[in-house]
Amino acid sequence: MDDRAQQRQLPPLPTTVIPPQRYSGDAAYAEEVAKIFRRSWMFVGFADDLRNDNDFITAEIAGTSVLVQNFDGELRAFHNVCTHRYSLIHLRPCGNGKPVCPYHGWVFNKDGVPVGIPGNREQFGFSEEDRRRLALPRFEVAVRGRFVFVRLEAGGTSLDEQLGAYGLVLDHLSETFTDRIDDGILPWAANWKAGVESVLEVYHVDATHPETFKKFTKKVWDCSYEKEHSRGTTHLSDGSVRWWDGVNQKMGLPRSEMLRNYDHFFVFPNLAIGITHGSLMSVQTYDPVDPDHCNLHYRLFLGETSKPQTKGGAARKAVEDNLRGFNVQVLREDQVVSEAAHKGLKQVTRPAVPGWGEERIFAFHKAYLDRMAAE
Ligand code: FES
Ligand SMILES: [Fe+2]
Structure with a gap:
């Protein structure tokens, strides 16, 4: 304990802090995205906005756009990016409606599979298996009270x-x-x-x-x-x-x-x-x-x-x-x-x-x- 701390009867302060270099620069940012934001349960919104079938919310977790949607009472989270040509699927922070991509109209089901592809036969000729391969990546979702959380990288501790x-x-x-x-x-x-x-x-x-x-x-x-x-x-x-x-x-x-x-x-x-x-x-x-x-x-x-x-x-x-x-x-x-x-x-x-x-x-x-x- 130094003299001044003794005088004021303060316990010694911790000295370990995040160095300033960690607050800027792409490398430090990429590391925290990988080690914190992708691995943690991230709060994305309230269950209030997900009460009804097809209610959805969207959120951005450190550069990854996520949709959480009520599918017949079950909440599921997916990457909010269309597997056709990358448009975001839901554009609003919350609303009601099936996941339909606004760009060319692909419709995704509760497994994230594009089940509705306009003109599939003439344009692509995708089989059912092809379409399953084009499913949206799915993320874990967990709710505590009315607080909804999503985790991008599967595995690790439970939300609780x-x-x-x-x-x-x-x-x-x-x-x-x-x-x-x-x-x-x-x-x-x-x-x-x-x-x-x-x-x-x-x-x-x-x-x-x-x-x-x-x-x-x-x-x-x-x-x-x-x-x-x-x-x-x-x-x-x-x-x-x-x-x-x-x-x-x-x-x-x-x-x-x-x-x-x-x-x-x-x-x-x-x-x-x-x-x-x-x-x-x-x-x-x-x-x-x-x-x-x-x-x-x-x-x-x-x-x-x-x-x-x-x-x-x-x-x-x-x-x-x-x-x-x-x-x-x-x-x-x-x-x-x-x-x-x-x-x-x-x-x-x-x-x-x-x-x-x-x-x-x-x-x-x-x-x-x-x-x-x-x-
Ligand atoms: S980018 Fe989504 S349907 Fe084309
Ligand atoms: Fe303040």
């Missing part, structure tokens, strides 16, 4: 094993937060890890969010860890608690019995879930696009109101607008600093020096580096 104790958290959140009030994507010019890091710590709150987040939480941050994941809990400011109590009461919004503060969960590698006052769930993924860009996919949920007559009313609309506006404002503030850090980290080789308010970053980095060290 990957989530550990956080599986129960996802169950609880799935039961509690059923009413989606926002869903959007913000493209960031930053490596996905720089995005993730901005949600893992509260040290930045005063400087980055002086008018927003700073006013709404106290600066205590209790952290705990589960497998590759982590949790941080802080207390809401008194003003914020009063505002929420009023809103809950007026709008008939339920409140989680388990999560009462600002409870933030990070599920490795890129899923972040924040619960405010047990009443609002914010779900974010930092989806890699390339070494220098990620898409921040955000969603907001409330619980189901016990006063349905308030839904669609002016007061409820004002609350929703307020929550949506606040959320996007905070995310834009994070975007500014994450993009600034991304520019900076390309110019240095010296490792970063996170402090105790950033302790969850050490766990994120350790999980990442352990994955990189694997074969």
Whole structure:
């Protein structure tokens, strides 16, 4: 322990962090796609959008477009790329309809086989066996609560094993937060890890969010860890608690019995879930696009109101607008600093020096580096 740490009675900080060179460049990116994004259960969306026969969602997992579709009650995931001449099959983030390629109209069945090929006899003369060879690659899909996950590379741990104790958290959140009030994507010019890091710590709150987040939480941050994941809990400011109590009461919004503060969960590698006052769930993924860009996919949920007559009313609309506006404002503030850090980290080789308010970053980095060290 060095002198200063002793003076302040702080335990020594971990020193192992991801070197800045790992945040840019094609080689580092290709390695993390292979060792993290292809091998992990990746969160791709909510079962809410897959309730009915032929409902589908699409997602992009580090450069691989994936479709998840309800085939007569069974969820199956496939590569969302046509085996004829490469068009994406489903073009929208979600919808209802069989997998039909928009380019030349090939129709795929629940095994991913093109069973409908316009003009097959004159154009190709494909036999049934030929068509089976042209099936879409299939991926594993697993659901926990209403959270849907896909894994590109078969084998390895089950979703439940990957989530550990956080599986129960996802169950609880799935039961509690059923009413989606926002869903959007913000493209960031930053490596996905720089995005993730901005949600893992509260040290930045005063400087980055002086008018927003700073006013709404106290600066205590209790952290705990589960497998590759982590949790941080802080207390809401008194003003914020009063505002929420009023809103809950007026709008008939339920409140989680388990999560009462600002409870933030990070599920490795890129899923972040924040619960405010047990009443609002914010779900974010930092989806890699390339070494220098990620898409921040955000969603907001409330619980189901016990006063349905308030839904669609002016007061409820004002609350929703307020929550949506606040959320996007905070995310834009994070975007500014994450993009600034991304520019900076390309110019240095010296490792970063996170402090105790950033302790969850050490766990994120350790999980990442352990994955990189694997074969
Ligand atoms: S590219 Fe899909 S049918 Fe031609
Ligand atoms: Fe932030």
